[in-house]
Amino acid sequence: MSEIPGLRSAAGEQQGRQIPPASLARLTIYLRALNSLLAEGIERVSSDELAEAAGVNSPMLRKDLSYLGSYGTRGVGYDVQYLNSQISTALGLSQDWRVAIVGAGNLGRALAGYSGFQSRGFEVVALFDADQLIVGTEVGWLRVSPVQDLATVLGRTRANMAVLAVPAGVAQSLCDELVDAGITSILSFAPVVLQIPDHVQLRKVDMATELQILAYHAQRAQDPDLESGPRARAAQ
Amino acid sequence: MSEIPGLRSAAGEQQGRQIPPASLARLTIYLRALNSLLAEGIERVSSDELAEAAGVNSPMLRKDLSYLGSYGTRGVGYDVQYLNSQISTALGLSQDWRVAIVGAGNLGRALAGYSGFQSRGFEVVALFDADQLIVGTEVGWLRVSPVQDLATVLGRTRANMAVLAVPAGVAQSLCDELVDAGITSILSFAPVVLQIPDHVQLRKVDMATELQILAYHAQRAQDPDLESGPRARAAQ
Numbered sequence: 001m002s003e004i005p006g007l008r009s010a011a012g013e014q015q016g017r018q019i020p021p022a023s024l025a026r027l028t029i030y031l032r033a034l035n036s037l038l039a040e041g042i043e044r045v046s047s048d049e050l051a052e053a054a055g056v057n058s059p060m061l062r063k064d065l066s067y068l069g070s071y072g073t074r075g076v077g078y079d080v081q082y083l084n085s086q087i088s089t090a091l092g093l094s095q096d097w098r099v100a101i102v103g104a105g106n107l108g109r110a111l112a113g114y115s116g117f118q119s120r121g122f123e124v125v126a127l128f129d130a131d132q133l134i135v136g137t138e139v140g141w142l143r144v145s146p147v148q149d150l151a152t153v154l155g156r157t158r159a160n161m162a163v164l165a166v167p168a169g170v171a172q173s174l175c176d177e178l179v180d181a182g183i184t185s186i187l188s189f190a191p192v193v194l195q196i197p198d199h200v201q202l203r204k205v206d207m208a209t210e211l212q213i214l215a216y217h218a219q220r221a222q223d224p225d226l227e228s229g230p231r232a233r234a235a236q
Numbered sequence: 237m238s239e240i241p242g243l244r245s246a247a248g249e250q251q252g253r254q255i256p257p258a259s260l261a262r263l264t265i266y267l268r269a270l271n272s273l274l275a276e277g278i279e280r281v282s283s284d285e286l287a288e289a290a291g292v293n294s295p296m297l298r299k300d301l302s303y304l305g306s307y308g309t310r311g312v313g314y315d316v317q318y319l320n321s322q323i324s325t326a327l328g329l330s331q332d333w334r335v336a337i338v339g340a341g342n343l344g345r346a347l348a349g350y351s352g353f354q355s356r357g358f359e360v361v362a363l364f365d366a367d368q369l370i371v372g373t374e375v376g377w378l379r380v381s382p383v384q385d386l387a388t389v390l391g392r393t394r395a396n397m398a399v400l401a402v403p404a405g406v407a408q409s410l411c412d413e414l415v416d417a418g419i420t421s422i423l424s425f426a427p428v429v430l431q432i433p434d435h436v437q438l439r440k441v442d443m444a445t446e447l448q449i450l451a452y453h454a455q456r457a458q459d460p461d462l463e464s465g466p467r468a469r470a471a472q
Contacts, residue, residue: 021258024452028445032427055429091448092455099447106346113342116427116444121451161450185454187446191268191352193291201457203450205441208352209264210423211335212327214397214439215357216260218421219328221437 019090023064027087028120029054030061034084035119046077093121098158100183102174103165104129104137104144107189111163112139125157130170147174151181161185168192175202255326259300263323264356265290266297270320271355282313329357334394336419338410339401340365340373340380343425347399348375361393366406383410387417397421404428411438 019027033053037045045053051061065083068090088094099122101108111117112127128147129135135146145153154162162183164171171190178186185201188194196202255263269289273281281289287297301319304326324330335358337344347353348363364383365371371382381389390398398419400407407426414422421437424430432438 018456019452021449024449025445028442028448029429031448032442032444033429053429055431090452092451093448095451095455097447097451106342106349110342110346111443114443116442117447120444120448122444122447161447161454163447184457185450187450193265193269193289195291199457201450201453203446203453205443205446206264206268206352207347207350207441208268208356208358209261210439210441211333211353211358211397211399212264212267212329212356213257213260214421214423214437215328215331215333216255216326217437217439218397219331220254221420221435 017067019067023067024091026054026056026060026064027068027091029056030064031084031087031091031093032120034080034087037080038084043080044077045080045083050078088121097122097161098125099123099161099163100126100128100154100157100159100178101163101165102128102147102150102178104131104134104139105165108163108165109139111165112142122161125159126153128153150174150177154178154181154183159183162187164188164190166190253303255303259303260327262290262292262296262300263304263327265292266300267320267323267327267329268356270316270323273316274320279316280313281316281319286314324357333358333397334361335359335397335399336362336364336390336393336395336414337399337401338364338383338386338414340367340370340375341401344399344401345375347401348378358397361395362389364389386410386413390414390417390419395419398423400424400426402426 030050033050034045036053047058047061051058054061068086085094099117101112101124104112104127108127108129112124117124124142127139127142127144128150129144130147132146135144137144160183162178162185164174164178164186166174168190171188171192172194175186175188175194175196179197179200184199186196186203188202188204189207191206191208194202194204266286269286270281272289283294283297287294290297304322321330335353337348337360340348340363344363344365348360353360360378362381363375363378364381364386366383368382371380373380396419398414398421400410400414400422402410404426407424407428408430411422411424411430411432415433415436420435422432422439424438424440425443427442427444430438430440
């Protein structure tokens with residue numbers, strides 16, 4: 001991961017650089033904050049205000065935004081609309097993302113009903129399940145499709161991103177089906193290591209991993225021998 | 237974040253060092269793989285085998301395990317049981333984690349029913365909701381408690397970790413109630429920045445952020461100008 005020095009440079013030079021993971025995650029939080037400001041009709045925001053809304057400090061915000069070649073203007077701040085579109089473009093959100101969710105259990109239904117997707121550039125276009133009792137039922141605006149029709153429905157809905165919300169035991173075979181159907185971006189919640197071809201982007205969220213990481217930081221906070229200086233907080 | 241050089245050193249020296257976030261996340265995956273091996277009755281594992289089971293390469297595995305002062309023995313590999321307990325101890329899982337879930341909507345129910353928690357050291361001891369239609373219903377072994385009884389039930393169940401699975405609008409006030417009730421470790425799924433006191437560990441998972449990070453990597457993979465060398469995959 002190459003870090004970009006804090007020096008000014010043309011936006012064009014930044015384009016090809018990969019944004020470090022921590023900055024990338026924070027950029028999505030700035031975007032969420034900017035969307036709220038837009039909704040309130042606010043046109044300009046100082047780096048202090050935006051940093052506070054995102055729960056970070058100003059130097060970190062300015063460093064993160066420097067990856068986009070965005071520096072604001074001293075005493076004037078950032079144009080909310082412009083910064084919003086800059087971050088969106090950098091994150092690939094200017095593209096139309098159409099999401100299929102595989103698995104209509106509690107987690108799949110929670111994701112299908114999550115209003116934050118639509119407002120942040122992701123349209124849920126299909127929801128699949130293998131259970132005949134669930135197939136055909138409605139979740140919000142969507143009707144649950146049978147997983148046997150995966151390829152057909154993915155093609156018809158022009159889905160270009162998929163979420164796997166299925167048990168570990170069936171995750172690999174469904175992942176293979178998604179890849180065979182041409183999906184190249186997959187977010188998996190299944191607690192299992194998936195094999196994917198090189199051209200496919202896979203991201204994983206494991207709920208137990210999140211609790212374990214929290215436990216690690218909690219344990220360190222409890223043990224004064226392990227903490228030096230101000231207590232390290234779990235990264236938000 | 238200080239990196240520890242790959243040199244051998246006594247386990248004691250490693251104790252106080254903070255494990256880098258990426259290594260920490262991978263350690264939880266090794267633990268998952270080791271649990272599977274234990275369940276199969278396998279007593280020894282080579283670093284190649286364990287690396288493959290976890291979906292990483294061997295040098296990365298060895299580097300991650302070096303943070304625990306664990307190096308295996310050439311030609312013999314790792315003792316599965318011992319490495320399991322080493323990682324568990326490092327992650328703070330030797331402690332008894334009792335988890336309360338606030339919010340019994342689809343996400344809260346998915347989390348309450350997730351078998352991976354119990355097997356990985358987390359017992360879900362309480363589930364809360366504000367909706368009178370949900371309070372009193374059963375989710376697996378748990379009966380949903382009214383959120384008005386939060387402090388009482390947290391005390392009675394001796395919960396020491398909480399998961400916020402509630403809408404953004406009510407997350408801060410419920411977070412405050414958890415903190416007032418003595419909870420110091422919170423995992424939040426609410427898409428909002430939460431204010432917490434310094435002694436509280438907070439970790440956040442934002443579903444839309446995960447999709448946005450995936451979109452960023454997918455966009456880069458599609459654009460040959462942005463990728464140089466072998467295609468960068470989204471970090472698993």
